[in-house]
Amino acid sequence: MSKTVNNPDIPAKNFKIVVAYDGTGFFGWQRQADKPTIQGELERILSIILNQDIKIHGSGRTDAGVHARAQVAHFHAQTRLAPDTIQKGVNSLMSAPIVIHDCRLADPDFHAQYRVISKEYRYYILNREIPAAMGRDYLWHVKPTLDIDTMNHCCEYLVGEHDFKAFENTGSPRSSTVRTVYSAQWTKMPDDKLEFCICASGFLKNMVRNIVGTLKDAGTGRISPEMFKKILYSCERPLAGATAPAQGLFLHHVNY
Known part of the structure; x- marks a missing residue:
């Protein structure tokens, strides 16, 4: 069942994350319904921690088997949790070889893909x-x-x-x-x-x-x-x- 937050007392924030992952065994970055992907695993864990449906946007796709030392992504969430709390929560619950190295608040209009130089x-x-x-x-x-x-x-x-x-x-x-x-x-x-x-x-x-x-x-x-x-x-x-x-x-x- 999908979960959404619609409480006006909880501010919507834009979070920027830097992610490292071992792409072995994954079918790339992009979410797929029936195959394990980096995006899919991150969204699953973030949705549990934040108790709402989370959709993340990466700087771009990596193919099946490709690794990343510093993939960048962003997501919006209504939460009072601090960025470092979210980071620690994901790294604690994540059993796959995916690690968030940095999580911080970003400008509301920051986009991980469209802002790339x-x-x-x-x-x-x-x-x-x-x-x-x-x-x-x-x-x-x-x-x-x-x-x-x-x-x-x-x-x-x-x-x-x-x-x-x-x-x-x-x-x-x-x-x-x-x-x-x-x-x-x-x-x-x-x-x-x-x-x-x-x-x-x-x-x-x-x-x-x-x-x-x-x-x-x-x-x-x-x-x-x-x-x-x-x-x-x-x-x-x-x-x-x-x-x-x-x-x-x-x-x-x-x-x-």
């Missing part, structure tokens, strides 16, 4: 012959040695305003496939790991994973930087590489 994603590759025994849900195991200099050469073509249709999978509504990439770079990490960091005004469906899959082809010598550039400008998805696995991708930060 840019987002930063990070992708992780384990680049060696031997796979990982632990942590394999958080990276992509690639056996052939990758040429990081070539991959970073390709990244130079990503920076700026471009039509990224060549790196978009179908299935998500959008008014335009043009986005602005502010930075994109690979970095070598300890223990044979590579980190890809990309910051942009927004992202198309599977855009980061498709870019990573195509950069991997450049790193193995399958395509050259010049071919990568042509793929970008072609706006033809079939020319780009395969979609990289979801488990290596993290929503790292959202800028407002």
Whole structure:
């Protein structure tokens, strides 16, 4: 049974939350009637704590298996509970790998999606012959040695305003496939790991994973930087590489 609050003595407030989650085992961020999702679990727990139907709005969707270190969302509620009380309540009742790192009051007109200036994603590759025994849900195991200099050469073509249709999978509504990439770079990490960091005004469906899959082809010598550039400008998805696995991708930060 749905629960609503209509007491004029209880003020309606807008809450902003920052959420981290392990996307393994979830069918993405967006609520689905018959499948476990991040949004669905948060709404369920918040509705229990606040004793009313809560609908949250995220900064954007993450796909099945994708993780987040700092997803941002907001929700409205009529309550006298303090933000830190709500935060502690959710983290206490939540059995899923979802944690609210921050909960605070926001301006009444704050919207987690429409106020976004840019987002930063990070992708992780384990680049060696031997796979990982632990942590394999958080990276992509690639056996052939990758040429990081070539991959970073390709990244130079990503920076700026471009039509990224060549790196978009179908299935998500959008008014335009043009986005602005502010930075994109690979970095070598300890223990044979590579980190890809990309910051942009927004992202198309599977855009980061498709870019990573195509950069991997450049790193193995399958395509050259010049071919990568042509793929970008072609706006033809079939020319780009395969979609990289979801488990290596993290929503790292959202800028407002």
